[in-house]
Amino acid sequence: MIRSISILGGQGRRGAPDAFERIDLHMGQVVSIVGPTGSGKTTLINDIELFAGGDTPSGRHVLINDEPAPVEYRYNPAKNPIALITQHTTFLSDLPVRQFLLTHSKVRTGGSESPQMMMDAIEFANKLTGEPIDLDNRMTELSGGQTRALLIADATVICSTPVVLLDEVENAGIHRTKAVQLLREFRKIFIFVTHDPRIALLSDFRIVMQGGRVTQVLSTSEEERGVSAHVNRLDDALSALREKLRMGHRLNAGELQEVA
Numbered sequence: 001m002i003r004s005i006s007i008l009g010g011q012g013r014r015g016a017p018d019a020f021e022r023i024d025l026h027m028g029q030v031v032s033i034v035g036p037t038g039s040g041k042t043t044l045i046n047d048i049e050l051f052a053g054g055d056t057p058s059g060r061h062v063l064i065n066d067e068p069a070p071v072e073y074r075y076n077p078a079k080n081p082i083a084l085i086t087q088h089t090t091f092l093s094d095l096p097v098r099q100f101l102l103t104h105s106k107v108r109t110g111g112s113e114s115p116q117m118m119m120d121a122i123e124f125a126n127k128l129t130g131e132p133i134d135l136d137n138r139m140t141e142l143s144g145g146q147t148r149a150l151l152i153a154d155a156t157v158i159c160s161t162p163v164v165l166l167d168e169v170e171n172a173g174i175h176r177t178k179a180v181q182l183l184r185e186f187r188k189i190f191i192f193v194t195h196d197p198r199i200a201l202l203s204d205f206r207i208v209m210q211g212g213r214v215t216q217v218l219s220t221s222e223e224e225r226g227v228s229a230h231v232n233r234l235d236d237a238l239s240a241l242r243e244k245l246r247m248g249h250r251l252n253a254g255e256l257q258e259v260a
């Protein structure tokens, strides 16, 4: 039973130490990792996924419930408490979505295929996508956004791992606020690498990176929560505009004027 994950500071690319000694993440928390391109965000979530023990270039350590992770986590996928959705997703499998989900449910439960899990997963995924995924679609035919949504649903519903790491969810055009809201209901630890202010401000706190090192850990302040509501309005307006363009509509001169 996982209660917490802790990261013990290591160092950045040029050897300067991380600006924290220890970060504790608890069940139910949503955390963002922010920073410029190349600043070490993916490296940090890889450290977490690998249960780093001072043996990665950053020298960081990751603890589960205050202890080094049991070795079986690394070698037995059914025991691994962490699901990672990477930046570059390609499928080697050409299975229909239905079979992918059923097979995965079987691997995860160690028993028989679970049609219920499959239905829950597809329902979850389709709350995040613009165009629904059909169970008879082949995995390789899904769009980038559909793929992302399916993987998030799979990690959340079927893997039921207590920790989910997502490397840059935003490029995929899925409903981000909805995703964060839905994910919160699952009471896991979610760690998002993000360039998106909307996701960063919906998080409990954010880890700021530069030059391969963590420079700050900031919890979202009350003041920022106010800004967050404003960001959501702006972002919704922009999304509505994007949707119009997608649907082949023309824009008029006053388009974004009412959003301040």
Ligand SMILES: Nc1ncnc2c1ncn2[C@@H]1O[C@H](COP(=O)(O)OP(=O)(O)OP(=O)(O)O)[C@@H](O)[C@H]1O
Pocket: 011, 012, 013, 035, 036, 037, 038, 039, 040, 041, 042, 043, 044, 057, 058, 087, 211, 212, 213
């Ligand atoms: N602590 C570190 N020690 C040594 N090398 C590092 C460290 N952190 C990052 N690097 C190296 O720096 C490079 C960029 O890091 P990374 O890919 O993690 O950046 P990123 O923030 O994910 O960038 P992007 O936003 O483009 O995805 C990689 O080659 C990585 O191996």
Ligand SMILES: [Mg+2]
Pocket: 041, 042, 043, 087, 167
């Ligand atoms: Mg990256």
